[in-house]
Amino acid sequence: MAIDKATVLRIAQLARIEVKDEALDELAGELNGILAWVEQLGEVDTEGVAPMTSVVEVKLPRRDDHVSDGGRRDDILANAPEAEDGFFVVPKVIE
Amino acid sequence: MSGVVEGRTGPWEMVIGLEIHAQVTSKAKLFSGAATAFGAEPNTQVSLVDAAMPGMLPVINGYCVEQAVRTGLALGAEIKLFSVFDRKNYFYPDLPAGYQISQFSQPVVGHGTVVIDLKDGSTREIGITRLHMEMDAGKSVHDLRADATHVDLNRSGVALMEIVSEPDIRSPEEAGAYVRKLRSILRYVGTCDGNMEEGSLRCDVNISMRRPGEAYGTRAEIKNVNSVRYMMKAIEYEAERQVEILEDGGSVALETRLFDARTSTTRAMRSKEEAHDYRYFPDPDLLPLELDAAWVESLRAGLPELPDAKKARFIEQFGLSPYDAGVLVAEQDSAAFFEAVAAGHDGKLAANWVTGDLFGALKKAGLGIGQSPVSVDRLGGLIERIQDNTISGRIAKEVFEIMFESGRDADTVIAEKGLKQVTDVGAIEAVVDQVIADNPDKTAEFRGGKDKLMGWFVGQVMKASKVKANPQMANQVLAKKLKG
Numbered sequence: 170m171a172i173d174k175a176t177v178l179r180i181a182q183l184a185r186i187e188v189k190d191e192a193l194d195e196l197a198g199e200l201n202g203i204l205a206w207v208e209q210l211g212e213v214d215t216e217g218v219a220p221m222t223s224v225v226e227v228k229l230p231r232r233d234d235h236v237s238d239g240g241r242r243d244d245i246l247a248n249a250p251e252a253e254d255g256f257f258v259v260p261k262v263i264e
Numbered sequence: 265m266s267g268v269v270e271g272r273t274g275p276w277e278m279v280i281g282l283e284i285h286a287q288v289t290s291k292a293k294l295f296s297g298a299a300t301a302f303g304a305e306p307n308t309q310v311s312l313v314d315a316a317m318p319g320m321l322p323v324i325n326g327y328c329v330e331q332a333v334r335t336g337l338a339l340g341a342e343i344k345l346f347s348v349f350d351r352k353n354y355f356y357p358d359l360p361a362g363y364q365i366s367q368f369s370q371p372v373v374g375h376g377t378v379v380i381d382l383k384d385g386s387t388r389e390i391g392i393t394r395l396h397m398e399m400d401a402g403k404s405v406h407d408l409r410a411d412a413t414h415v416d417l418n419r420s421g422v423a424l425m426e427i428v429s430e431p432d433i434r435s436p437e438e439a440g441a442y443v444r445k446l447r448s449i450l451r452y453v454g455t456c457d458g459n460m461e462e463g464s465l466r467c468d469v470n471i472s473m474r475r476p477g478e479a480y481g482t483r484a485e486i487k488n489v490n491s492v493r494y495m496m497k498a499i500e501y502e503a504e505r506q507v508e509i510l511e512d513g514g515s516v517a518l519e520t521r522l523f524d525a526r527t528s529t530t531r532a533m534r535s536k537e538e539a540h541d542y543r544y545f546p547d548p549d550l551l552p553l554e555l556d557a558a559w560v561e562s563l564r565a566g567l568p569e570l571p572d573a574k575k576a577r578f579i580e581q582f583g584l585s586p587y588d589a590g591v592l593v594a595e596q597d598s599a600a601f602f603e604a605v606a607a608g609h610d611g612k613l614a615a616n617w618v619t620g621d622l623f624g625a626l627k628k629a630g631l632g633i634g635q636s637p638v639s640v641d642r643l644g645g646l647i648e649r650i651q652d653n654t655i656s657g658r659i660a661k662e663v664f665e666i667m668f669e670s671g672r673d674a675d676t677v678i679a680e681k682g683l684k685q686v687t688d689v690g691a692i693e694a695v696v697d698q699v700i701a702d703n704p705d706k707t708a709e710f711r712g713g714k715d716k717l718m719g720w721f722v723g724q725v726m727k728a729s730k731v732k733a734n735p736q737m738a739n740q741v742l743a744k745k746l747k748g
Contacts, residue, residue: 183541185355222348222552229551231326234290237297238311245310245417255306256414259357262404 172200267435269473269507276473276507279480280433280499284446286425286456287400287464288331294399294423295322295365302462306416314421316361321549328423329553330563331455332372332397335425337564338453339392341376345557347396349550352542357415358402366426368544371396372553378429378449379572380441385586390442391430400424425456431470431480436496443467443492448571448594460490467495472516473506481506482516486530489523498523502530574599582611591619597633598623604640609647617643621661625668637671638664646674654678655685656735687734689741692725695733696741699724710746721746 174193177200181188188196242255251258267278293300296313313320336343348370351363373395379387402420404413427446433439447458447465458465467490472483486502489495506516521530569577571593578589578599592615593599606614622643626636638646646667650660655678666677678684686692699721700707710717718739725738 183353183543222546227551229553230323231329232292232297232323234292234325234327235297236292236299238292238313239298239309242305242307242310244312245307245315251412253414254408255308256405256408256416257307257357258409258412259415260413261406261411262357262413 172197172204267438268476269503271507271511273511275476276503276510277476278434278436278499278503279431279472279474279483280435280439281431281470281483282429282433282439282442283468283470284427284429284443285400285466285468286335286427286446286450286458288328288423288425288455289457289464290325290328290331290423292325293421294325294328294397296421298421300422302464304418306414306418309418310420314360314417322365322547324550324553325423328397329372329555331423331453332395332425333555333560334453334563334567335427335450335455336373336376336395337560337567338449338455338570339373339376339378339395339427341392341395342374343555343560344370344372344374345555345560346370347372347553349397349547349553350544351547352398352544354540354542356401356404357413358404358417358420360402360417360420364399364401365547365550366398366544367396370552372555378442378445380438380445381575381586381590382437382441383587385590387586388438390432390438393428393430395425395427398424398426431472436499439469439499440492440496443495444594445571452568452570452596460492463490466490469495469499469502471499471502471506473503473510481510482518484516484518484530485520486523487520487533494523494525497528498530501528505530568596578602578615582606582615584612584615588615588619591623595633601633601636601640605643605647607644609644610651613647613650614643617647617664621664625665629668637669638667642667642673649674649678653685653687653734655683656731658735659683659685659731683732685734686729686732687737689737692729692733692737692741693745695725695728696738696745699728700745707746718742718746 174197177193177196178188246252246255246257249257269276269278287300288294290300292298293311293314296311298311298314299309301309311320313322333343347367349365350368352366352368353363355362371394376392376395378390378392380390381387400419400422402415402417404415406413408414429442433442443465447456450456450465451458456464460466469486469489470483471486472481474481484502484506486498489498502521509516517532520533522533523530574593575586575589578584578592579586584592591598592602598618602614602618605618622636622638625638626633631637646660646664649655649663650657655663663674663677663681663683666672666681667674670677672680703724706717706720710721721742722735722738725733725742726735729738
């Protein structure tokens with residue numbers, strides 16, 4: 170699959186990254202290079218092989234249902250550009 | 265409103281599917297150890313995982329997994345022993361990671377069924393497409409300041425079960441019955457408290473209109489319906505709106521709409537200039553969820569008797585109508601209350617008292633069945649006095665009211681108020697003789713063939729005896745004396 174300028178622009182918009190027009194060609198080239206490199210995996214015959222989900226032989230660990238965290242509002246809000254009355258404050262978003 | 269809208273050009277049928285988000289009743293969140301209690305101070309129930317701080321890793325809450333599986337079993341659904349968590353990517357200020365951990369391609373629960381109970385006593389099966397686990401987002405507050413939005417992450421990471429129905433629902437009534445039934449099942453198994461006001465049960469409606477029997481039309485999705493009543497109103501409005509568009513030759517837009525409770529209308533929510541592209545992919549932070557078949561079976565064996573089974577048993581065991589049985593089993597506590605009252609008494613009489621006078625009085629007083637001032641034993645005691653003819657059904661209603669207000673038992677109330685039914689023939693004869701003596705005209709009319717006056721005479725006797733005369737006996741004595 171080849172990535173064109175329009176696709177790069179769309180990916181950037183979805184990721185909320187601003188990309189200047191003059192950078193689109195270069196990015197498309199880099200992304201196509203990455204895809205082509207990954208495409209090499211297609212050379213391996215994986216017919217009938219279940220997808221591998223992890224390289225380690227462990228099961229998903231589970232926690233017990235007890236409260237062991239929270240109550241650290243100052244930590245949570247420490248890096249907020251703006252906070253007020255215990256809330257994060259962000260630019261107005263309204264539907 | 266039925267499920268068919270009569271347009272200018274013919275009938276249109278509603279096709280409705282519901283997506284229910286049910287909050288799991290866990291103490292801690294799905295992927296962190298922060299608390300889930302409703303109504304806490306903002307951002308006090310947030311861990312570094314919920315705030316998506318760099319390097320934090322999710323660890324799944326085993327209890328939440330168990331509740332999702334139990335819910336699936338209660339819906340008679342297929343439990344998948346292998347399921348996967350995916351990232352659903354989108355940007356919103358109350359989603360700090362920029363993605364929601366959900367299950368997309370391989371949910372933990374597959375096809376199931378909910379049997380809905382309709383007003384006429386009939387039932388219908390609604391298919392369940394799937395149930396998957398996901399984390400909730402935080403909460404945005406838009407009205408604290410004109411120029412800013414406030415974000416509270418307390419809800420961020422709380423465990424949800426998203427239950428998706430097939431597009432099998434055909435009317436607002438069926439949609440209401442579906443939500444009520446699902447809520448009842450969730451409460452029976454205790455996996456969600458079903459509280460719509462607090463948002464622990466949320467409902468999105470997908471609705472489209474079609475000519476009966478034809479292919480599905482384009483649907484709109486309605487969000488923000490936080491009660492069964494609102495959901496039904498939203499469906500009614502949306503159905504009319506779509507029919508108008510279709511009859512004018514237009515087409516319904518595939519869009520998300522918001523329900524406005526003040527006006528009972530829906531309006532488009534976001535413009536779709538950028539169609540949703542969530543770019544789901546398996547979350548590399550979480551291994552697949554693998555379940556042990558024996559564990560699943562042990563959960564199945566531990567399920568309580570569910571509403572449908574209980575309803576069938578009540579009909580069979582106590583001879584109740586499907587409607588009464590359905591009303592009684594809707595809440596587990598009501599069903600248990602009824603069953604305790606019915607033990608040793610006439611089942612139908614017990615059902616009538618529980619669903620009639622008791623439910624009515626509780627509703628009026630704003631009380632739940634657990635707070636009933638008339639206990640199981642006391643209601644049983646009252647029913648006993650009706651069964652042994654100490655009081656008539658009519659007097660019993662009066663006794664019940666006093667019992668409900670005062671908390672006293674039936675025998676005390678009957679003795680105090682002197683409400684014991686008069687079953688002594690001599691006493692009733694005396695009253696009847698008096699009534700006949702006081703009303704010579706009517707007596708003559710009756711004897712002249714005006715049989716209809718019998719009812720009037722019975723009324724007079726009951727009145728004269730302060731309603732305490734046994735009605736059957738009053739009838740018999742009157743008939744004998746008037747005719748003789």
